[in-house]
Amino acid sequence: MNESKRKYHTKEEILRKAQDIIGIPIKDIDKTQRISTGKGAIGSVIEESWFEYSINSNSKPDFEEAGVELKVTPYIVSKKGIRAKERLVCNIINYMEEYKNTFKTSSFWKKCNTMLLMSYEHKNNIPKGDFTISKATLFSFPEKDLRIIEQDWKTIIDKIKSGKAHEISEGDTLYLGACTKGANSKSLRQQPFSSILAKQRAYSLKQSYMTYVLNAYIFGSEEDENIITSPEDLKEKTFEEYIIDKITPYIGCSEKELFEKFNVTKKSKNMFEMIVARILGVKGHLSSTEEFKKANIIPKTIRVQKNGKIKENMSFPKFDFIELSREEWETSTLKKYLEPTKFMLIIFQEKSNGEYYLDRLKFWNMPLSDLEEVHKVWQKTVDIINEGVVLTKTGRGVANNLPKKTENRVAHVRPHGKNGDDKNMLPDGRKMTKQCFWLNNTYLEEIISN
DNA sequence: GCATGATCATGC
């Protein structure tokens, strides 16, 4: 309860005031010298100096009477377009209480069902005070998103109810995540059904979701193919269940049959992703559908051989040695990729005739304990690059001392270039074949066996 | 046999 309540009663009044700030450098409105403080400084300036209310962290929306939560949020413009700079962090989850709620009585819904999104472009090497708000938009969730967000909320609550709040990961969910929040990763809280302390987490809208919101609702009117075309589709089942149900009739079909049936040529890139897209009635790429973009679901194919082994390891995007060498794990490209990502594993099984048959589809995200293994591999990689990679000419190429598959249960480092000449610069000026992190095929066997 | 280094091929 504060001054703002007196001044801004309705959504319209709030939006009008918010739009008046567009184009004004933040330093010009800063009455309290907040801008020099750290994280979230721009948001603080707008709350204090523009809307003139004191910052609070209560469970009600910032503009309680109008039911509007203020969120100031950065985006980045690059060659590839506009993308959210980060996830949008909402309120902290009180594990001890939240499970007693329904979605509509949850702390997330009460606080964030309508948000005033004030967006600004973040540019590197420019002082924060020079940034300006470029858009102010009242945002309420589209109905189709709400179905998935409500399921996400239930997923989080189910983990609390089963005494696994300490295992919650952003990758568990699609649009609404539970990200860690606190002074550091050691900010721990009690949970109701286990004595294990869990990391403090807050509801957050994933970066991929916010990127979509920016492109589709704030700056444009992007229209993409939808996988879910009727709201009824998600009445009884989750998004993942819906997809798996659609695929079920094709389980047991050979690759050849699927290629023919859906007119996909073997050799086309993403051929298996294309097949799943066709089964779901999607004309284009799965990765171009609204749902896959919002949730950043990544399809990966796994081919299991007759003997139950998986021949190939799974690659991730290649890394830049110099950028990697300067990263911290918590904010690293790899962690930011792996932690919130849901993978759609398209699993084929080889039969005795040597042909591969569609076996099943599995949605998977990396458990936190395995992410810690990746952390070790990552740290070792960074250390070796910083110390200077040892390169040795051998009979079949140039050997290196980056983490090998034999050194860790989960992941390793291997080349991923066009050929031997496809190299990148090391911090010491030498050049090395482009490398990327890979998941061990033996780890993949573990994943799909349970 | 398989770990490790290397490369192909498509699509943007």
Place this chain on the structure above:
DNA sequence: GCATGATCATGC
């Protein structure tokens, strides 16, 4: 030109 899904090839 490059990223990336997919896969090869050979020495240990």
